[in-house]
Amino acid sequence: MSRLPRASGHFRTSYAQDFRLIQTPLERRWLAALLVALLTFPFIASPFLTDLASQALLAMVGAMALMLLTGFAGQVSLGHAGLLAAGAFTAGILFRETGAPFWMTLPAAALVGAFLGVVFGLPSLRLRGLYLAVSTLALHFLVAYVGGEYESKRGFSTGIVIDPPVIAGKAVTDPRAWYFILLTAAVLTLLVCLNLLRSRSGRAWAAIRANETVAEALGIGVAANKLLAFVISSMLTSLAGALFAYYRGFVSVEAFSLFLSIQYVAMIIIGGMGSVLGAILGAVFVTLFPYLIEAVMQLLPGAGAYAGVMFAVNYAAFGVVMILFLVLEPQGLVGIWRRVQTYFLLWPFKHKPVAGARR
Amino acid sequence: MQLAVNIAVLASIYALIACGYVLIYRVSRVLNLAHGELMMLAAYLLLTTASSFAGHPLFAISAAIGLSILVGAMVYLFLMRKMTGEMALAAVLATVALGVLLRGITVIVWSAQQQYPATALGLVNPSIALPGGARISLCGALLVACTAVAYGSLLAFLRFGRWGVRMRAAGQSPLLAAQRGINLHAIYAIAWSLSTFTGAMAGMLIALDSGLGQTMTIIGLKAFPAALVGGLDSLAGALAGSLIVAAAEVLLIHYVDPLLSEVVPFLVLIAMLVVRPWGLFGTREELDRV
Numbered sequence: 266m267s268r269l270p271r272a273s274g275h276f277r278t279s280y281a282q283d284f285r286l287i288q289t290p291l292e293r294r295w296l297a298a299l300l301v302a303l304l305t306f307p308f309i310a311s312p313f314l315t316d317l318a319s320q321a322l323l324a325m326v327g328a329m330a331l332m333l334l335t336g337f338a339g340q341v342s343l344g345h346a347g348l349l350a351a352g353a354f355t356a357g358i359l360f361r362e363t364g365a366p367f368w369m370t371l372p373a374a375a376l377v378g379a380f381l382g383v384v385f386g387l388p389s390l391r392l393r394g395l396y397l398a399v400s401t402l403a404l405h406f407l408v409a410y411v412g413g414e415y416e417s418k419r420g421f422s423t424g425i426v427i428d429p430p431v432i433a434g435k436a437v438t439d440p441r442a443w444y445f446i447l448l449t450a451a452v453l454t455l456l457v458c459l460n461l462l463r464s465r466s467g468r469a470w471a472a473i474r475a476n477e478t479v480a481e482a483l484g485i486g487v488a489a490n491k492l493l494a495f496v497i498s499s500m501l502t503s504l505a506g507a508l509f510a511y512y513r514g515f516v517s518v519e520a521f522s523l524f525l526s527i528q529y530v531a532m533i534i535i536g537g538m539g540s541v542l543g544a545i546l547g548a549v550f551v552t553l554f555p556y557l558i559e560a561v562m563q564l565l566p567g568a569g570a571y572a573g574v575m576f577a578v579n580y581a582a583f584g585v586v587m588i589l590f591l592v593l594e595p596q597g598l599v600g601i602w603r604r605v606q607t608y609f610l611l612w613p614f615k616h617k618p619v620a621g622a623r624r
Numbered sequence: 625m626q627l628a629v630n631i632a633v634l635a636s637i638y639a640l641i642a643c644g645y646v647l648i649y650r651v652s653r654v655l656n657l658a659h660g661e662l663m664m665l666a667a668y669l670l671l672t673t674a675s676s677f678a679g680h681p682l683f684a685i686s687a688a689i690g691l692s693i694l695v696g697a698m699v700y701l702f703l704m705r706k707m708t709g710e711m712a713l714a715a716v717l718a719t720v721a722l723g724v725l726l727r728g729i730t731v732i733v734w735s736a737q738q739q740y741p742a743t744a745l746g747l748v749n750p751s752i753a754l755p756g757g758a759r760i761s762l763c764g765a766l767l768v769a770c771t772a773v774a775y776g777s778l779l780a781f782l783r784f785g786r787w788g789v790r791m792r793a794a795g796q797s798p799l800l801a802a803q804r805g806i807n808l809h810a811i812y813a814i815a816w817s818l819s820t821f822t823g824a825m826a827g828m829l830i831a832l833d834s835g836l837g838q839t840m841t842i843i844g845l846k847a848f849p850a851a852l853v854g855g856l857d858s859l860a861g862a863l864a865g866s867l868i869v870a871a872a873e874v875l876l877i878h879y880v881d882p883l884l885s886e887v888v889p890f891l892v893l894i895a896m897l898v899v900r901p902w903g904l905f906g907t908r909e910e911l912d913r914v
Contacts, residue, residue, distance in 0.1 A: 341713055392901055395655055395712055399852065400897045403890035410887040417883065523845075527720055534717060577731030584725025591718050592706045 284463050303448060307441040315440045317553065322447040323509055324548035326454045328532040330501035332544035333458055336533055337467065338494035339474030340389050341398040345529040347405035348499050350521035351381050352506025354412045357425035357516035367430035371507050378503025379496050381408070386495030390488050393477075405526060413518040424517030427510055443512060450508060454501055458541050461497065470494055531583070535590050537597025546598040554586070555579045625756035627874060633764040635870035636771035638889075640826040641847035642854070642862040643778060644819035650857040651795045651815040654704065654715045658723035659823055660844015662699070665726050666692035666824030667741065667831035667840065668734045674744040681745040689824055696820025700813045708812070727841065738837040741828070749833060763833035770829060774822050779859055791815060795857070842886070849893035855906020864904055868892065 277283045287293050307315045327349060334340050352374040359365045359373055381404075388400035416422055429436045437443060461467050469490040472480035481487050510516045528551055536547025558579055562571060571578050594600055641663065648656045656662075670688035677684040703722060707715040742749055742763075751759045782788040794801040794811045802808050827840060850869040854861025873888040902908045 388897055392897065395716060396897065396901055398713070398716065399655075399848075400894065403849070403893045403897070406887050406890040407894070410883070414883060524724070527724060530717060530720070571732070574732050574735070577728045577736070579728070581725050581728025581732060584721045584723070584728060587721035588703065588718060588725065591710075591714055591721065592703070595710070595714065 286459055286463075307444045312440050315444050317556065319440065319444045319447045319512065321549045321552040322444070322451040323505060323512060324529075324532065324552045325451045325545050326447075326505040326508070327502050327529055328536070328544040328548040329451075329454050329458050329541060330498045330505065331529050332533045332536075332539075332541060333461070333470075333501070334494050334498035335530075336539040336543070337462060337474065338470035338491065338498075340386075340491060340494060341394065342385065342401040342498075343398045343523075343526050343530065344385060344401035344403075344405035344408075345502060346521040346523065346525035347401075347408035348378060348381060348385070348502040349506035349509065349525065350412050350518065351377050351408050352503030352508075353510035353516045353521070354415065354425075354506075355503070356507035356510045357427055358415065360427050361419075361421070361425055367507075367511060371504060374503045374507035375500045378500040378506075381503070382496035382499030383492060385499060386492045389491050389495065402523075402526075405523065409518055409521060412521070416518060424515050424519075427514055427516060429514060430511050447508065447512070450504070455541065455545075457497075457501070462541070466490060466493055528583075531587050533597075534587065534595075535597055537599030538595075540597075540599045542602075543597050543599040546602075550598065554583060558582045625754075625758040627878060629754065629758040629760050629764075631867075631871050631874045632768055633760065634874055635866045636768045637826060637830060637843070638847040638850040638870055639863050639866035640767065640771045640774060640822055640829075641844055642851035642866055643774065643859060644823040644826075645848055645851040646854075646856060646859055646862045647778070647815050647819040647822070649851075650859075651791050652704075652708075652812050653712060653795075654707075654719070655712075655856075656719045656819065657716060657845075657848075658699075658719040658726060659819070659848075660841035661723040661726035661730075662692070662695065662820050663823040663827035663844050664836070664838070664840040665695060665730060665827075666820070667827040667836045668730050669695075669824075670828050670831065671734060671739060671741045671744060671836065674741055678744075679746065681747055684745060685828065688828065689821065692824035693817045693821050696817040697813050699820070700809075700816040704812070704816065705809060723841070727838065731838070736838055738835050740831075740835045742832045742835075745832075747832065761833055763829055767826075767829045767833070770825055774825065775859065775863060778818075778822075782859070787811070787814060846886075846889045849889040849896075852893055852903055853896045855903025857907060858903065858905035861903055861905030 275289055277288075282288075287296060306318060310318070327345065331342065331345050334342055355374040355377045356367070356370040359370045365373070385401055385404055389397050392400055416424065429438050431437070432442075437446065462470075469480070469485045472483060472485055473487055473490060477487055513520075532547035532551045533544055534547070535550050536545065537543030559575060562575070562578060590597060596603070641659065644659050644663075645656060648654055648659075666688060669691045670685060673684040673687040673691070674681070677687065699722065703718060704715065707718050749762050751761050752765060753759055780788075782792055790801070790806045791811050791814065793804070794806055794808055798808055801811075823844070830836075830840065830843065846869075847866070850866040851862050852865070853868055854863065854865030869889045869892050872892050873885060876884050876888050896903065
């Protein structure tokens with residue numbers, strides 16, 4: 266992981282220091298404040314806001330997984346919804362067919378995800394860039410087809426209903442309880458990602474993303490590391506899918522359309538490629554976006570005419586925002602954030618000094 | 625016999641759409657994933673022109689075609705021109721975003737219901753009996769004819785036309801082409817217009833044949849494997865790829881399972897990517913360039 270240079274005062278003199286996740290006391294205090302804020306949030310906010318936050322947390326898991334694969338290992342995937350669907354369907358099918366409890370279906374979903382990670386990853390050994398994206402796209406349709414086939418053959422044509430998970434003898438239905446479950450999942454995913462990225466495989470992925478030939482020459486097992494990236498990312502995504510299934514209480518193949526894949530790709534673009542913070546910001550942005558649009562539409566006069574096609578307005582606005590980010594701010598929200606940060610760090614100066622400047 | 629006719633019609637649908645993918649990819653190395661949406665937009669434009677020029681179907685159709693060519697050029701001028709020089713992937717994602725935007729706009733403007741431009745135009749779509757007991761709808765026959773004409777003229781244009789040669793040059797090496805005084809932006813704009821034009825023809829004919837709805841984007845996406853199977857930078861390949869994909873689809877639907885329709889082209893695509901990723905007629909070094 267590359268770190269931005271600090272303004273002053275904080276010098277890292279050993280590798281152990283450089284690798285530390287929390288670097289300064291100030292960071293520690295901010296993190297503690299954030300954690301307190303996150304933990305008290307559901308007790309202050311309305312159930313609606315808690316539900317929104319839960320959705321955002323769930324999206325974060327998937328977005329971080331995709332960021333690991335695309336933003337750090339440089340392997341493009343347009344089949345993310347397929348992996349989410351695989352996790353959701355694994356949980357759904359196991360629950361329907363065997364009545365397995367969630368502590369069995371979640372690991373099963375992870376296993377299926379790992380397997381699919383190998384399947385999705387195998388083309389990456391041969392294909393790059395566009396062709397890889399296309400192959401994952403094709404696999405998405407394949408997974409969706411298998412799910413749809415199961416639904417129609419077993420007579421769940423409208424979808425599979427899943428009971429809420431039972432923890433300590435109680436069914437989890439309370440939005441607050443869900444918030445904490447999903448918060449735990451998101452924080453764990455974050456830790457997994459951060460720790461992977463500062464480990465050997467994280468550095469291997471960075472090398473592969475920069476230049477495969479050079480990475481191979483440096484003694485990095487390109488094929489193995491690519492597959493590893495796919496497997497880990499798919500496992501996390503699949504788990505997110507299973508959690509999604511339990512959270513909604515319902516699995517249907519319609520929920521995992523190509524648009525969902527596009528949304529996840531949008532999350533990491535809007536957030537900012539190559540940054541875990543970007544995945545988090547992007548997930549929050551994309552999750553809240555439809556509600557934002559709805560709120561804005563209600564403020565506008567004559568919005569009643571569009572009430573029936575709200576989803577279409579959402580689509581259009583989403584497309585516009587994605588285009589704007591691609592054209593005007595390819596660095597994403599993280600880019601904006603960094604620019605603001607630099608502005609304050611350098612104030613009252615406008616530019617970095619040329620000598621020793623590093624980006 | 626009916627199966628052969630079905631294959632021919634489906635193959636010409638795919639081929640007419642796939643040549644749009646190939647044109648843009650060959651010239652500018654951009655994969656246009658909004659092709660299905662542009663095609664759908666053209667069909668919706670036909671719906672609008674049909675109501676404003678009621679009673680003059682030919683006039684309405686040519687107006688809609690003109691509009692969609694304009695849309696294609698505008699897509700390049702206002703969106704894709706900004707993406708030149710960016711990563712190939714960023715450009716692809718821009719087209720994906722464009723597709724999402726167009727899908728939203730079409731629903732806002734024309735509603736999400738299934739519509740029938742043929743009735744709006746006052747056209748009938750009779751079924752024609754062919755020798756051998758097979759039947760083909762008039763629009764299906766038109767589709768086959770249009771595809772043949774489109775491919776013939778496109779191949780001739782690229783082979784002999786002044787701008788066609790320039791397009792091939794720009795596709796082979798943009799840098800050298802620009803240095804020889806070829807206006808790359810004009811070339812790319814023409815490629816986008818041409819591709820939207822062929823897509824528009826496909827979209828309109830499909831809409832005339834079987835109605836118009838949001839599902840048309842799926843047809844557009846299903847034609848993409850046809851382009852890739854033949855080789856993304858080869859027009860003749862797109863024709864062959866369409867035949868293979870269409871044959872696989874029709875036969876598997878008929879003999880195995882109708883639900884397979886959505887997934888067969890992608891199965892063929894995966895098989896092709898495993899065996900020969902650059903396609904039947906594509907150039908091999910393409911793979912490393914992207």
